[in-house]
Amino acid sequence: SIEGITLPLPKPFLVIATQNPIEFEGTFPLPEAQMDRFFINLTIGYPRQEEEEEVILRQNEAHPINFLKPVLEVEILLQIQSLISKVHIDASLREYIVRIVSSTRNDSNILLGSSPRGSIxxxxxxQAYAALNGRDYVIPEDIKTMAIPVLRHRIILKSEAKLKKLTPDEIINKILSSIPVPLEVKKEET
Incomplete structure (x- = not known):
């Protein structure tokens, strides 16, 4: 919305942002409320030697973005999104998700935990991870796999945790190991 007027965005709508690994002059961290609106935070790291050489070679012809081509039609992407939203999550796993996220609000190393947007x-x-792995139902491992990329940017560490050189990933792993995984997960008909 701009000045109180909600403007509809095209579907699908996606914003990809990059983040500097350390603070640089002229860059500013986003406020927590804006960070919370990013769906996922992936850590890519540096390319391997041969990959970086390939990056250099590609720059000889033209910028690689000039060669990008669509890999699927918008309508197909929207159908895929619709199918993913139908991937079943057992009630015990919904509860497991909420326990994980709410634990970020009570951890002694975390100043500010994830909002309910983190649960969503x-x-x-x-659901998407399960679908990518050929299933129409979620298993606990899907949740555990996605917890760090979904939550790492949604928590703010206390100064003491930063002094101990703890990372959000380590704290989320600690939370995951402290919460019992639901043992009975049924693949129900939806």
């Missing part, structure tokens, strides 16, 4: 994002990311 973890739910949806787990």
């Amino acid at each position: 994002a973890l739910y949806k990311a787990s």
